[in-house]
Amino acid sequence: MSTTETPRAAALPEGPPVSARRAWAVVGIILVGEIMDLLDALVTTVAGPTIMRDMGGSQEFIQWLAAGYTIAMAVGLLIGGRLGDKYGRKNLFLIGLTGFTLTSLVSALATSPETLITARVLQGLLGALMVPQALGIIRSVFPPDKVGLAFGVTGPVMALSGVAGPILAGWLVDADYFGWGWRMIFAVNIPVGVSALVAGLVLLPRSQRQRDLKIDLVGAVMAAAGMGAVIFSLVRGRELGWPWWVGALLLAGVVALAGFVRYQFHRAGRGLPALVVPTLFRKKAFVSGLFVGMLFFSVMMGGALLFSLFFQLGLGMSPLMAGLATIAQAVGMLFGFAFSQALGMARRTMYIGFAVSAAGLLGALGTIAVQSDPVNAWWLSPALAVIGIGSGLAIAPFFDITLSGVDEAETGSASGTLTSAQQVGNALGASVLGTVFFSVLNAHREDGAPAFTTATSTALLVALALVAGAALCTRGLPERAVRHTEV
Structure with a gap:
């Protein structure tokens, strides 16, 4: 089999071909699981200050709420992808979805920082059984000429969900439904997860199992x-x-x-x-994609945490208002996805996206620099919108280009490894930008309110360097995804 071939039905030997309607229903179920993961990775960036005030804990508690989840996810993804190859992607997706839903309930009921962080770690591990099956399942239900379209839909929706996470978290915390406050950011997963589980049992196709595979x-x-x-x-x-x-x-x-x-x-x-199929490390496009994903997703996660800290701790905004302050980024990302279709799902589109994202970060720096304290958060909306446009342009072609040269036998390992790199990027973003922010803040604490603008500006410079690194690594990707029909 050619390394550029994207086979359609190798993972579905037990049943008839999947209809187009059912294939898109499968994408919907997959997206529910992926969105639950992305939202839970991001909601604590907004709810963190409220959780800290309610439970106690240090500044590091906020970082560990995000980093503990993403570390566990990154570690588990490497095994999760291979377990999907061994026991079937449908089975592992449903097991992971069930566990993710249950640990969401435990997180909602947690009464101490230690319990909540432990629940978050378990949630990440169980989510790692679910997430790496997604890309393989999608590839198995679409013909080669439609795989790019499927990825072109799922990638942007997942990324947009990441931006919407802080808004949802702020709304749920401020609404205080049933008197649960921040606990609703986890409790909302329960009805959603149960619904997706029922639909998955009926609609997800069976997949091939490598029963003799050793982990x-x-x-x-x-x-x-x-x-x-x-x-x-x-x-x-x-x-x-x-x-x-x-x-x-x-x-x-x-x-x-x-x-x-x-x-x-x-x-x-x-x-x-x-654990990771070694032939993947010999594929320049895949290795380059690992570094691109690690660096750019670190900017997305770290940036979400950074602006949340600035808006809430620095400007005294409520969780809901802090979430709404980022809505321009969500709108910008929608435009970015639309523009990516016009520009083409190609490497040059990613380059344009990185350049636009960098321009948005520079715009945020400039806005903070020219304003007198306290900074008006809404004046940052144009810069956030530009960041969103750049993110949409960069992410839309990313998964399809990176995975286009992966063989079917490598899909489980490749999906787990690529998503693991993304999660490592999320953890690094929260850790690095959070550490820079708090280090500068504590060093200038006597400055009062200006200390928050200094800390935010410094962290934005680090984010710019990460975007530049992602752009450099993109040079190793092919100009566009190559299908076997094109070879």
Whole structure:
């Protein structure tokens, strides 16, 4: 099989071809699960200050609400993709959806910071069983000439949900339904998850199982240790005063991740199953896509946290008003998706998106610089709209181009690895930009309100550097997704 081939029905040998109507219904179910994941990754960026006031805890508690979830998700995704290959993508998607819904209930009922963070970690692990099955299921129910269209719909909807997350969180916290306050951001998953579970049992197609596939647990531990060490160092380093051992732990995490990649090649060379199919690391487009996703999604998650902290802690806005203040970004992203269709689902569209996103970040910096304190949050709307347009342009072609050269046998591993890189980016964004923000804020605490603008401006400069890095990595992607019919 050519590495550029995108087979249609290899994952559905047990049943008849899927009709177009059912295929789009499957996309709808997949999107529900993906949106639940994205919303839960982002809602705490707005609800975090309220949760901290209710439960207590330090500034790091806010960071861990997001980072704990995304670390667990990133670690679990590597195994989740392979478990989908072994036991069937439908089965793993439904198991993950069930667990995600139950841990949402536990999060809603949590009474202490420790319980909530633990529930969030479990939620991330169970979500990791669900999320990596999505891309493989979608590829299995569409013919090759329609896969790009499906990804062109799912990618933007997922990204737009990420922007809508803070607005939804602010509305639910302020509305205080049933007197639950912030707990509703988790409780809302329960009826949605149950509905998606029922629909999935009926509509999701069966998929091929590799029952003799062995899971690389040693590799999973190495990857978990590496990612955990890196994120822990970034989140806790500032609070601990950056002692030498934190730097050593950060270096050890990077070494562990490099060792994980080498170990995967070693296992494959001995004929043993690997957690990540090593042939993926030989595909320039896929490797480049990993870095692009890691860097750019770190800007999206970190930026959401950054503006939420600035609006609520710096400007004293309510959670709902803080969420609504970002609505221009959501509208801009819709325009970005529309523009991407006109420009074409190609690499050049991603370049334009990165350039526009950078212009929006510079606009936000300029707006903050020219305003006198306190800054009017609504004056940032034009800059946020430009950021949204750039994000829509960059994300729309991303998944299709990155996965176009992946074989069917590599789909589970590729989906899990790519989504894991995205989650690592989310965790890094919350950790890095959050750490920069609080470090500068605490260093200028005596300045009063101007300290928040200084902290926000500094973090925005870091976000600009991350966007530039994503643009550089995009050079390794093909100009557009190549289908086997084009070869």
